[in-house]
Amino acid sequence: MAASETLIDAESAAARIFRGATRIQHVSTDNRGLAYGDGLFETMRGAGGVLPWWERHWQRLQRGAGRLQLPLPPEALARSEAEQLLSGGDGVVKLLLTRGSGGRGYMPPPHAEPVWILSRHPLPPPTTTPVTVRWCRTRLSLQPALAGIKHCNRLEQVLARAEVGSGEAGGDGAAREGLMRSTDGDVVCATAANVLVLHGDRWSTPLVDRCGVEGTMRAWLLEQIPVQQRRLAVEDVETADALVLVNAVRGILQVGRLGDRSWAPHPALLALRRTLASAHPAFSLPPSGPGPMELS
């Protein structure tokens, strides 16, 4: 993994742009993704030149495209080009799908040709430190029409992530992720991860029917273990026996600290991560320990 990582330079991340099935050189200045965030995206972890969870990501993209009435690129082409970007190595591939150009103002064109971008990015640096998180002041608004899908209207996440900062300062400033509540006060997610809590032997995770994203790692977990989807209050998080962040790039991360509350590594987590490691090669556990804890 280390060897291939050196090939992936964030400063020169490979990117390819397409309109429909045709490779093009530039994104037009009237692209609707740029103008209105009129698009969807997927961020996929690749291993050894392949994207093991392509189907999960593509299915979510399809659901989002159905909701927004966005045209999709040809799947076989998108997958082949995405995996080519990995050059046989590990890394993260982002697929950004926009409605392309056209239309009159907000009105989408009746026959849009999708413009889509593939880009390769380095894996986040591994860390063995449990994650420190904090509560964000920025709330998520309630919008069932956009909930669950991974659309490109992400200013709420940008504002929330800016509150968290770089994680370099001490105290609460050491936080590297932020927990977000809805405008109604219920806990929804971290800025770039879904959240699970454990009480005794009962797992729960917030519903994503009014806001939040239906993460692919969250979906995988719901297939592996019994997890109740419900509204989660701040107290449900703060009284949990374990608090976990999950996403498709970082895998399964335990939270070590939230304000005054701290958590020791929980055995249930190690079991989950072993299951994940056997299901997805990118998350295989190194022989020396319980596997990397990564957070970008």
Add this chain to the structure above:
Amino acid sequence: MAASETLIDAESAAARIFRGATRIQHVSTDNRGLAYGDGLFETMRGAGGVLPWWERHWQRLQRGAGRLQLPLPPEALARSEAEQLLSGGDGVVKLLLTRGSGGRGYMPPPHAEPVWILSRHPLPPPTTTPVTVRWCRTRLSLQPALAGIKHCNRLEQVLARAEVGSGEAGGDGAAREGLMRSTDGDVVCATAANVLVLHGDRWSTPLVDRCGVEGTMRAWLLEQIPVQQRRLAVEDVETADALVLVNAVRGILQVGRLGDRSWAPHPALLALRRTLASAHPAFSLPPSGPGPMELS
């Protein structure tokens, strides 16, 4: 006006791109406006090579940039380049301001260099027909952190505008704009215009403190006449003596029909439009009538 309009072709709309104070050739694929809608925009009506309401638009852009902690380009450069795009004629200039590239995922870079795009577009075709509007099913979510400013997270407007369609069919299909309510049910705006209602001699307009945009034409009107800003119910709209749509490109438009309700032209509107014509050369009234009714 007709002569200069022929110079402006939507198919080849002039566009200029800048990073900070430097003109550049392309928008990078990792632009944060493209990725997250991390930006703001202004759509300005120009007349005779100038943008008469530049200051109003720039002030709103400044408010939005303060809210999102976005860096601004140099104002004098932005104005000069924007007015050059008009080539001495009439037209619409759009300024799209993005946070540029960089950062780790949602986290904005600490010292972002703004990437901004100016583009010229034709004036909407004049029409003397009062506007037919309909109610949209898509609601606006309540998000005080983003309310009022003209940010680039506009999927709600895209979905709502798609409901309205092209205005070419009969019946409700003749609608050319859609009225939007918040998820709480109060009336907020049209997809691309603010709304005013008249009851007797009392004007009111929805508050834009929880959702909606603080339009420049709305702001101008609030300085000219007494208008109460309040929550507006559907019944307030349907029982109004006049229903008006306003924005910086189209000016002041009376609604002629909404479902079963229809309105004759109201004398208060003509007075308002005369005041506007004397304040802003782009909205001057032709000698033959009360001025164009425009709707893109």
